[in-house]
Amino acid sequence: GAVVSQHPSWVICKSGTSVKIECRSLDFQATTMFWYRQFPKQSLMLMATSNEGSKATYEQGVEKDKFLINHASLTLSTLTVTSAHPEDSSFYICSARRRGQPPYNEQFFGPGTRLTVL
Amino acid sequence: DAKTTQPNSMESNEEEPVHLPCNHSTISGTDYIHWYRQLPSQGPEYVIHGLTSNVNNRMASLAIAEDRKSSTLILHRATLRDAAVYYCILNLAIQGAQKLVFGQGTRLTINP
Numbered sequence: 255g256a257v258v259s260q261h262p263s264w265v266i267c268k269s270g271t272s273v274k275i276e277c278r279s280l281d282f283q284a285t286t287m288f289w290y291r292q293f294p295k296q297s298l299m300l301m302a303t304s305n306e307g308s309k310a311t312y313e314q315g316v317e318k319d320k321f322l323i324n325h326a327s328l329t330l331s332t333l334t335v336t337s338a339h340p341e342d343s344s345f346y347i348c349s350a351r352r353r354g355q356p357p358y359n360e361q362f363f364g365p366g367t368r369l370t371v372l
Numbered sequence: 373d374a375k376t377t378q379p380n381s382m383e384s385n386e387e388e389p390v391h392l393p394c395n396h397s398t399i400s401g402t403d404y405i406h407w408y409r410q411l412p413s414q415g416p417e418y419v420i421h422g423l424t425s426n427v428n429n430r431m432a433s434l435a436i437a438e439d440r441k442s443s444t445l446i447l448h449r450a451t452l453r454d455a456a457v458y459y460c461i462l463n464l465a466i467q468g469a470q471k472l473v474f475g476q477g478t479r480l481t482i483n484p
Contacts, residue, residue: 258415288471297459298416298474347415349472357470358404358423358463363415 257281258350260364267338268372275333275367277348283328284350288361289321292345304331328353338371345369376460381479384450392445392478394460399440404463406472407434407445409456416459419445455482 257280267273277287286305290298302323304310310323322334331350335342345368349361377395384390396405404423408416420427420434422443427434433446447454459477463470 260415290474297476298410300471300473303471345413349415351470358421360406360418360421361472363408363417366413366415368413 256352256362258284258348258362258364260346260348260367262367263365264368264370266370266372269339270337272334272336273338273369275335275346275348275369277331277333277350277364279329279350279352279362282350282362283353284331285328285353286351287325287331288349288351289323289331289333290347290349292347292366298347301333335369338369340371343369343371375473376462376475378458378460378475378478380476381481383481383483385483386452387449390447390450390454390480390482392447392458392460392480393442394444395442396460396462397441399462405434405436405440405443406461406463407432407458408461408472409454409458410477411456419458421463450480450482452482452484455480 259278261276288303289301291301292298300313301316302310302312304323304325306325306328312318325331345366347366349363351361404421406421407419410416420432422434435444457477457479459474461472
């Protein structure tokens with residue numbers, strides 16, 4: 255149990271286009287989902303926290319108008335990178351916290367989405 | 373924010389125990405200690421977490437110092453599949469939300 259999927263697993267797009275990445279909790283309901291970004295040979299950087307039915311909370315330095323997050327249901331969160339540029343090329347990873355579990359319990363991570371902007 | 377410090381890399385041999393240290397000297401009383409690991413081009417995988425007492429599960433053991441300023445992840449018998457970057461993370465309660473803040477982690481290499 256506790257499987258998180260991401261779609262697509264990789265995407266290549268042209269500069270200036272928008273890309274949507276989906277994160278789904280397959281066998282549990284997730285009250286909170288998190289989005290991370292990871293550049294090569296670096297650690298994960300938390301971008302934002304999204305709670306179902308409410309606006310996402312962005313970390314300092316993350317542009318909310320560029321990285322649109324929607325958490326419309328207890329099993330789906332989406333991240334849209336708007337007007338993507340080559341510097342947005344990165345590995346995007348989501349994680350989810352299971353509904354009903356204490357907040358200090360583990361998060362379940364998706365497999366990641368590799369975005370390349372040409 | 374409370375931070376963790378880990379060695380950049382460690383190396384061990386297959387079928388031997390591995391002790392991965394982590395320092396978190398500024399930990400607060402409500403911060404949980406989490407360990408995750410990440411294989412190349414994959415999302416992190418939960419390993420173990422604890423607050424004050426030592427913890428065991430099927431993957432590893434977590435030994436927490438009495439003053440909670442350090443902890444050690446113990447892999448009892450490493451296999452080649454345990455080669456990964458291991459992250460020691462404090463599950464921080466910040467402004468009412470709990471979130472994981474990743475440090476640089478330890479890259480563990482397992483020799484056959």
